[in-house]
Amino acid sequence: MLRINSEYTLEISKDLEELFKALSNINRLTLVYILATGEMERVSVTEMAKKMGLTQPAASQHLKILKTANILNAKKQGNYIYYTFNHKALINHKEKIDFLFGCVFTKCDKRQKEE
């Protein structure tokens, strides 16, 4: 369970900053949606490029950002590199988001009560 603590909070902020940055681009966000809701359960660089109407290098760069932010995993298989969700890390990310919003809503509720 995540607890409030100024040092810890700072660390969470840093993590969330990177996570939000990675997800704040429409191409990367859409890719995540496609991966999450479509039939594909993995995507290669070329596939992403085609699907999103991007050049191969552009797709490569986007996938690198998603991998660095621990949103996707990369697994080389022959000629291809397949990107899949980093389940474990995503659970962690979600916990941090829930913690942040939990704090926000606690404050909102408290404020409402005091009125």
Add this chain to the structure above:
Amino acid sequence: MLRINSEYTLEISKDLEELFKALSNINRLTLVYILATGEMERVSVTEMAKKMGLTQPAASQHLKILKTANILNAKKQGNYIYYTFNHKALINHKEKIDFLFGCVFTKCDKRQKEE
């Protein structure tokens, strides 16, 4: 309840893009944390500037972004403008985030089962 639908999904993506963009800056993210976990339940431009070590215009610009993204509300009171959480909109934001992660985890679980 949010449902999968390509048109709707696109709309959510746009919303989430703006939300994540607003939260992908360390100063704005930290301010949200401070507001959520500290004693303050509202913040003025000057207070934010002081707390974050920013100039007044910088703080003003950050708060404008958080307001535009429907994370904060602004309420003028005399000389000051007090920014507070936009509770209703934040609930909406959180729903969209939960929907996105819900789809992701559903896909992750499905993949795990099939192995």
Add this chain to the structure above:
DNA sequence: AAAGTATATAAGCATATAGTTATATACTTA
């Protein structure tokens, strides 16, 4: 081994972001 395919990276460019200083506007108080 040579050719083909997939990916990564380097270099460059256009635009976006985050800050600055200067200044205008709105409100309060002496």
Add this chain to the structure above:
DNA sequence: TAAGTATATAACTATATGCTTATATACTTT
């Protein structure tokens, strides 16, 4: 009303982001 305080905005600058093209590397297939 004049002075002081809070905020917003304009104009500018430096850096970051997202793309491009060119090219290198890794693997597969003929």
